[in-house]
Amino acid sequence: MARKVLLLDIDSTIPNLALMKISAYHKAKGDEVGFSVNCADMIYTSVIFSNHKHLVDGLHFFYPRAEIIKGGSGYDIKSKLPDEIEFLKPDYSLYPDMDYSMGYSTRGCNRNCYFCIVPHKEGKFTRWQHPEKFYDERFDKIMFLDNNILLDKEWFYEVCKFCTDNSLKVWFTQGIDIKLLDDQVAKQLSELDHYKGFHFAFDDSKLETTIREKCKLLKEHGIDLRADVQFYVYLDNAKDYDDAVHRCRILKELGTNPFVMFNINHKPTKKINELRRWANRRWIFWSCDISEYTRKK
Numbered sequence: 001m002a003r004k005v006l007l008l009d010i011d012s013t014i015p016n017l018a019l020m021k022i023s024a025y026h027k028a029k030g031d032e033v034g035f036s037v038n039c040a041d042m043i044y045t046s047v048i049f050s051n052h053k054h055l056v057d058g059l060h061f062f063y064p065r066a067e068i069i070k071g072g073s074g075y076d077i078k079s080k081l082p083d084e085i086e087f088l089k090p091d092y093s094l095y096p097d098m099d100y101s102m103g104y105s106t107r108g109c110n111r112n113c114y115f116c117i118v119p120h121k122e123g124k125f126t127r128w129q130h131p132e133k134f135y136d137e138r139f140d141k142i143m144f145l146d147n148n149i150l151l152d153k154e155w156f157y158e159v160c161k162f163c164t165d166n167s168l169k170v171w172f173t174q175g176i177d178i179k180l181l182d183d184q185v186a187k188q189l190s191e192l193d194h195y196k197g198f199h200f201a202f203d204d205s206k207l208e209t210t211i212r213e214k215c216k217l218l219k220e221h222g223i224d225l226r227a228d229v230q231f232y233v234y235l236d237n238a239k240d241y242d243d244a245v246h247r248c249r250i251l252k253e254l255g256t257n258p259f260v261m262f263n264i265n266h267k268p269t270k271k272i273n274e275l276r277r278w279a280n281r282r283w284i285f286w287s288c289d290i291s292e293y294t295r296k297k
Contacts, residue, residue, distance in 0.1 A: 006040035020090035047074035100141035103134030150180035225256035
């Protein structure tokens, strides 16, 4: 008997991959699935950010007869899709305005950055799914959600070859590990078509020498640091403010762009908000220093 399945995307900032796979699974069973299904007898919720977990706590009062399945890293860091759903091709029709394929070619990470949940959620690095499994031929763009694809460079080159062979514009949205960048990787990046540039991370001032060396390597392979490269600059709390400013200034000296990211579980100060506005708006970042920006404010 067909079921009515309601999907609730609580706080995703991009199309929710898990919900797209759940949709594909239930549609294959003949169920009615979507974001606006009435009289649902089954509900899936996805919470990405932990500070929104409370938003799904009262669902059983509104849907007393429905089976409710709650998931997402913000609700339960260990929540996972069963394999019969996880490895399905996503239902891209769930987000009609979507014009790119998306998925994981690898999962996990072997690093243990203090601010990152990936090792706790996904475990050690492993190959996951060839992009042909989630690629939709209607789209000429593909977004990879991999956390550290360069931990397996042979696989990285295979993934890149697939993208090149299919004339795909690529975005590694979670960033590429700058510490693992070498001459061959830089050459491969220079040969890729991309649609949002290349993203790396500069999360510790101790990496300054590495950042300088790797930026030089990217330039040697013809990659435009200002037009096509951006570095995520993370600060956990107000104590990291001066260090984050220092990292942004180093990137400006090198001719490339920062994107300041802040721990959403902490309340940002006025100075942190100003830093994010200055660094994350390129026209402001390139027109003045943070000291000039705050003084003008």
